[in-house]
Amino acid sequence: MNEIESETTKLSSDKPYIQFQNVSKKFGNFTAINDLTLDIFNNEFFSLLGPSGCGKTTLLRMLAGFEKPTNGRILLEGEDISNIPPHLRPINMMFQSYALFPHMTVEKNIAFGLKQDKLPSNKINQRVDEMLELVELTEFSKRKPNQLSGGQRQRVALARSLAKRPKLLLLDEPLGALDKRLREQTQFELMNIQEKLGITFIIVTHDQEEAMTVSSRIGVMDSGNVIQVSTPNNLYEAPATKSVAEFIGNVNLFEGVYKGFDDIGTKLKCEHSESIVYSSQSIDAKNGSKIWLAVRPEKLEIFKSPPDYKYNILKGTIIDIGYGGSFSTYHVKLPNGNMISVIRANRERTSEKSITWNDEVYLHWSSKSAVVLTE
Amino acid sequence: MKNNMLSKYIFNGRNAVIAVPYLWLLILFLFPFLIVLKISFAEPIIAIPPFSSFFHWDGSFWPTIQASFYNYVFILEDSLYLNAYLSSLKIALISTLITLVIGYAIAYSITKAPTRWKGLLLLMVILPFWTSFLIRVYAWIGILKTEGLLNLMLLSLGITDQPLTIMNTNLAVYIGIVYSYLPFMILPIYANIEKMDGSLIEAAADLGCRPFKTFWKITIPLSIPGILAGCFLVFIPAVGEFVIPDLLGGTETLMIGKVLWIEFFSNRDWPLASAVAVILLAMLILPIMYYQKSQEKAIS
């Protein structure tokens, strides 16, 4: 974890490429973005992750210039761009709906941006061919958008937004319309392209797996604000709040009160356990204040008889087992009725002593793998 | 079995639905047209009705047909008619273009208006239809005549010191046609621009296109179906327009609608008038078919 934090600090020491400074956006009485401050650095693959309607598109549209912030400033390389119209910004966007020009061929769509720059026509043709090759659509260059499949259209949109070699590319849910296989393949293509062209990418998504796979950093958004900005790894292992922990992957939350700190770690008196449970993470809280302990399902161990540990043991009953091929998810009911999920890799094809329904089991986690949350 | 299939084919719901517009066309268009066509082959006589009959029964089962192409030959040989056709086409074409420019500007600005205003603005476009067409054209006489409202205003503002002669000129006809047919241009163009995907305009801007150029490169090409619909809806009736040239035009105004009226009512030469009408329709068939095709394309 220390390693991850130092990586974050290293990034922060660079001069930010884009800065949102206390940006708010109101639509009438409705606040879509609420006093948001965010720095994005050169060459980053940055994801904005959040549930539908949390303001991700609005944030991108403000960067592209289609919406003006109600309050605050947006800086690009240190300069305020709030008053620059979209057509003068060195930023390109790949639209959620692709927004391909229906009356132009694939070729013309890709060349459109280059023509606005008044490039010589041989240069334009060369760049268009390059882009067609990049997205593997060379033989479709003379087709109109309505003669293409969804995946092909999406690649034309990508090629069109990359053709001008922008320094910053905004992608609004670019893979939303693709099936799982094509989606995963395209994610890696995007990563390759980003690396090859050295462009800063900001990608909007509501799919946490996608964000984790492609990005160097993720900003988790909720109702108009960023709650946490960090690397995918750090977000998963050290979420800052309950909502981040719940949004990124699955998590078991134990509610309880803070009972101080000793040589094992932070002590938490759980509502459903006689004993004290521990996390090695230290926090700044008052004795007796309400806190939560977050433990990821794969970090829990499951035993059929009481294990040989002194703390962090809970007893429960197996209610349900979900078979997931390479792993199984066990749903364990605690005496107070709370459900806990545990993920175990299926190492053997069939285990003789395997755990089944209604078994009494014991759960344990290492104090290092539990995270304490105060909000 | 066979009978059953036949009745299924003829009386199923789908055919019944399609039959309604076809029946409508048959009764209200094709049938009257055939009558006009029949009359155009007759000769004028002083009788009621004032033309010779088409069918003659002389005892045998089949009637003999008496048709003459005299009227068509007459029209094609007399340059008056040819000039009237050409002049009608010219007046209709020019007024369609003027209507297009004005109509496009109005339609475009309505789509850009705040949502709560759009309904009201559209209502204002349609509102003139609540007054009789004839009365509205008469009203233009009051505006355009020498001592009319327009001249009164221009004189009192000191813009001109002589009243302008607009009434009874082709200019008055253009004004009348543009005014009368403007809604037919605005509505299809408005419908077209309104449903256009706004993100296309944003995408153009995003790629570095200035707003004015975006309008020419994206908005106009994508509104071509609306433009075509509007132009045909104005051009086709404008060619045969009679009321406007009759009320607002002067001696210089030569339009086929007026010629037709004169042949029909003043000269009581129904066969010749019918032939004039048939030729007019034949001329318009091409643009009508083209319009039909463009509409089909827009639907698919």
Ligand SMILES: Nc1ncnc2c1ncn2[C@@H]1O[C@H](COP(=O)(O)OP(=O)(O)O)[C@@H](O)[C@H]1O
């Ligand atoms: N032009 C607009 N007018 C009014 N409300 C809007 C407008 N654009 C977005 N919103 C509202 O702002 C919120 C955030 O929208 P958006 O940024 O599109 O969310 P996301 O992309 O995260 O799903 C939504 O509740 C949406 O209804």
Ligand SMILES: [Mg+2]
């Ligand atoms: Mg969105």
